Amino acid sequence: MHRLGGVGLAAFERQQQSARSFAELSSTISQTQVENLHNQLAQFRAALSRYASTHRDAIRRDPTFRHAFQQMCSSVGVDPLAGPRKGGWWAEILGLSDWQYELGVQIVDVCVSTRERNGGLIEMGELVRLVSKLRGVGSGAVTEEDVVRSIKTLRPLGAGYEVLDVGGGKKMVRSVPRQLDEDQAVVLAVAQEEGGRVSEMLLVSRCGWTTDRARAALENMLLRDGLCWLDEQDEGDRTCYWVPSAMRWD
Amino acid sequence: MQLSTHTTPSGFLLPSIHSAPPFFTQQPNPATQAIVAEQWSKLILSYARFRNMFTLRVEDAEIPGGEWDEVLRNERINRRLLPAHLASLIADMVSKNLASYDPPNQTRSVLLWWRQPDEWAEVLYQWADSTGQMNTILTFYEILDPPVPSALSGIPITVLRRAVSILTKSQRAQIISVSDGEGVRFLSRNGK
Known part of the structure; x- marks a missing residue:
């Protein structure tokens, strides 16, 4: 069959x-x-x-x-500011390119739009990430160096943009013309390591400060500068402070 | 600290700021508190809209498992909005016309305007127009509980009354007393 x-x-x-x-x-x-x-x-x-x-x-x-x-x-996924450079490649090589200024504009854009939540202080990595997001290109396309150079080109405008070294290889960009004192820089560095959270106890044990010094530094950041937010429901210390610029926002 | 959005069991997408611990504390810095208040009122209104809810009471901050629990509490970070903070947020929303005390003359309970009164008026007028009920007399009950569910099904009578009074001002509706209470007649705009 x-x-x-x-x-x-x-x-x-x-x-x-x-x-x-x-x-x-x-x-x-x-x-x-x-x-x-x-x-x-x-x-x-x-x-x-x-x-x-x-x-x-x-x-x-x-x-x-x-x-x-x-x-x-x-x-x-296209870089909105790409295109023929008006100054030609010479200008670009000399560090005067449109691209640099345009990046500067985007930096200002990010700094201004995040200012209300971070008080005018943004962590470098976060800034690079947000600028890259704005440009719609992979994060490799804009580097920390590009940002630092662009911020230098912004200096003549007198807007007070400045790159701060907070120690531990961490950099922050400040977009408000205000002086950070040394203690605040230390607080920022600790906050960076702790994912944004700082408390009086933490500063006392980590930096050997007195409670008064820690309190004064935190109160100044909270009340005078608006650089951190208060949290009264913390399990460990009851009261602690969060630095939004050291937190990663989606 | 990674702040990310979160979808609640009812399907509402909470913004990333909802997972920030200090968001649940009333801020002593007025500039910071203004941001917190703005974010909260946005969140409260969009949640009310999502669940089709109209009332928010200060007590809602203290009812675990209540209808506002998903928003007023974040169990993942063990934070909740305290009643005193909620009361101040409510006062802020009232001052911005995003809510109004209901009943009046107390400050514990508000009616949420996730659509402004004039937007409700438009919705109402559009509904009457699209269902062919121009020039007929409708009772408030018929509008609040129509045979075919509409965007107006189940809205509080206070909201309906405000919407109707806005329409009467622009001569697009007329309040008529009927045997079992109030009624309204919608008028087409070109006076047909």
Whole structure:
């Protein structure tokens, strides 16, 4: 008797063979689809960049247009400020490029928009992360050095932007023209290590301060400068302080 | 400290600031407290909108498992909003017209305006228009509990009354007394 597909070992083999062929076929099809999508995306990005370079002036002039454009860019992963440099590559090599100033603008944007929650002090890593997010490119594209250099170019504006070393290799960017005293710098460094949380007890045991000194430093940061937030429901110390600039916000 | 958003069992997405421990303490620095108050009122209104709730009482901060528990308490970091803080947040919302004391002349309970009265008026008017009820007389009961559920099903009568009074001012509705209480007639704008 003849059956479709047959009997015995040969049929088994044939079945396996056909399953293999189907699997191969499906992977080829999905690969082509992925490639197609990549191509489309690349084309779209190119078109968007071209659009950006032709409408550059309009984008700069009109804030609502600029905002909409930037949102569109960051959702497709394009750097909104990329494009032909007006100064050419010489200018870029000399450290005077538009790119640098543009990065400066983005730094100011991040500092100003986070100011109300962190009191005008932001941790360097966080700043780089937020600027990268704003630019919509991988975090490698903007480095700490870029940020430091851009902040230097902002100096003539007199806005008081400054990079502070708080010790332990940690840097912070201050965007309010106010002097940080030494004790506050220590508090910030401790807060960095503790994920944002500081308390009088912690400063006494960690830095060998007196309770009065710790209290004065924390009260100043809390009441005068608004650099930290009070927490009265802490389990250990009952009252503790949180430095928002040392916390990571999503 | 990593602050991230959190989805509650009822499906509401809490903002990342809700997982920051100091968010639950009343801040002595007025500038900081202003930020805290703004974030809280935003959170309270969006949650009320999400759950279709209209009332917030100071006591809600003390009812574990109550309808406001998901927002007023964060068990993951063991923090909760204390009644005194909630009372001051409520006062702040009233001063910004985002809530009003209801019943009046007390400060323990508010009606939340997650839609402003004039927005409710628009919703009401649109509903009457789209369901073809222009020029017919409707009782308040028929609006609050229509056979086909609408955006207005179950809203407090105070809200409805405010919305209707706004519509009467712009000659888009007329209050009519009917046998079993009050009624309203919606008028189309071009005076047909």
